[in-house]
Amino acid sequence: MTTTSAPAIEVRGLRKTYGPVVAVDHVDLTVAEGEIFGVLGPNGSGKSTTVECIAGLRLPDAGTVRILGLDPVADRDAVKRSVGVQLQSAGLQPKLRVREALDLFASFYDDPRDPLELATRLGLGERLDHPWRKLSGGQQQRLAIALALVGRPRVALLDELSTGLDPRSRRDVWELIEEVRAEGTTILLVTHLMEEAQHLCDRIALVERGRILVVDTPDGLIGRTAAPLVMSFVPGGTLDHAALNDLGGVSDVMERGGRLQVACDDRAVLVVLDWLRDHGVRPEHLRITESSLDEAYLDLITADDAADDTTGATDKESIR
Numbered sequence: 198m199t200t201t202s203a204p205a206i207e208v209r210g211l212r213k214t215y216g217p218v219v220a221v222d223h224v225d226l227t228v229a230e231g232e233i234f235g236v237l238g239p240n241g242s243g244k245s246t247t248v249e250c251i252a253g254l255r256l257p258d259a260g261t262v263r264i265l266g267l268d269p270v271a272d273r274d275a276v277k278r279s280v281g282v283q284l285q286s287a288g289l290q291p292k293l294r295v296r297e298a299l300d301l302f303a304s305f306y307d308d309p310r311d312p313l314e315l316a317t318r319l320g321l322g323e324r325l326d327h328p329w330r331k332l333s334g335g336q337q338q339r340l341a342i343a344l345a346l347v348g349r350p351r352v353a354l355l356d357e358l359s360t361g362l363d364p365r366s367r368r369d370v371w372e373l374i375e376e377v378r379a380e381g382t383t384i385l386l387v388t389h390l391m392e393e394a395q396h397l398c399d400r401i402a403l404v405e406r407g408r409i410l411v412v413d414t415p416d417g418l419i420g421r422t423a424a425p426l427v428m429s430f431v432p433g434g435t436l437d438h439a440a441l442n443d444l445g446g447v448s449d450v451m452e453r454g455g456r457l458q459v460a461c462d463d464r465a466v467l468v469v470l471d472w473l474r475d476h477g478v479r480p481e482h483l484r485i486t487e488s489s490l491d492e493a494y495l496d497l498i499t500a501d502d503a504a505d506d507t508t509g510a511t512d513k514e515s516i517r
């Protein structure tokens with residue numbers, strides 16, 4: 198990752214309401230040049246609205262947005278030449294053909310990619326003369342990605358990057374994103390796929406109810422869970438689950454398919470192994486794995502919901 202002192206994206210105090218709905222609530226975020234930055238959060242948490250404000254497609258009620266040092270509304274033309282945007286609905290003319298759409302978008306930029314090469318890369322090589330409305334959902338999605346990247350933008354804003362793509366197309370898109378970043382493009386992507394976030398992102402912002410709960414690396418987020426490790430084994434003898442659960446650093450003990458799964462922190466691993474030895478239980482077929490980003494995400498969102506229940510929705514500063 199190459200970083201310079203000027204961030205590629207800088208958002209301060211962003212707020213956006215739709216009538217009584219507060220979609221984005223004082224969001225601050227900074228994305229370094231060359232970074233792949235992920236935005237994760239439940240449905241309706243304000244991710245798309247944030248991206249649309251950064252792209253200059255929506256006017257914030259308050260706060261400032263700078264993209265490559267420019268104001269996306271006041272400096273709209275300059276921003277359009279340097280930024281590629283993939284939105285959840287591409288909003289293309291239904292009759293526009295794949296080739297026409299790519300040529301049109303390429304014409305907006307000074308140094309575009311070869312549209313044909315990009316279309317082929319994204320599995321659209323045989324669909325060039327198809328109108329947009331006749332493409333399958335996954336093909337429309339791939340075209341939207343191609344349109345966001347065809348201009349070789351300095352910043353790409355990708356909303357739900359690989360939603361609706363089959364696993365192979367998803368891998369192809371991930372490869373392309375990594376290549377595009379290696380060429381210097383900064384990427385901000387919204388995703389619901391934890392595997393995608395873990396695979397691609399340098400850092401992730403976890404968003405809920407329009408606010409950023411935490412920004413961290415994927416590993417950092419996993420490390421914030423109460424139980425970053427899972428010990429799984431077949432117990433060679435009977436054991437007292439409750440006593441095991443009471444050991445320091447152990448947060449859960451579960452039996453699944455004849456295997457015992459002990460969720461714990463890294464300090465507890467030796468404690469559990471010593472305890473098993475002292476109680477004459479061999480941990481057969483022992484596996485120790487890291488919790489996934491999925492588990493970390495659910496933990497952090499659930500903790501926020503619980504804090505909300507106890508503090509009330511208006512008193513949120515303490516958990517920011």
Ligand SMILES: Nc1ncnc2c1ncn2[C@@H]1O[C@H](COP(=O)(O)OP(=O)(O)OP(=O)(O)O)[C@@H](O)[C@H]1O
Pocket residue numbers: 215218219220238239240241242243244245246247
């Ligand atoms: N054009 C609009 N008019 C009124 N309310 C809107 C509009 N767009 C979004 N909202 C509301 O703002 C909130 C945030 O929506 P947004 O689409 O930004 O969330 P999101 O995190 O991107 O959701 P998803 O994961 O479902 O795409 C939601 O409560 C949504 O209903």
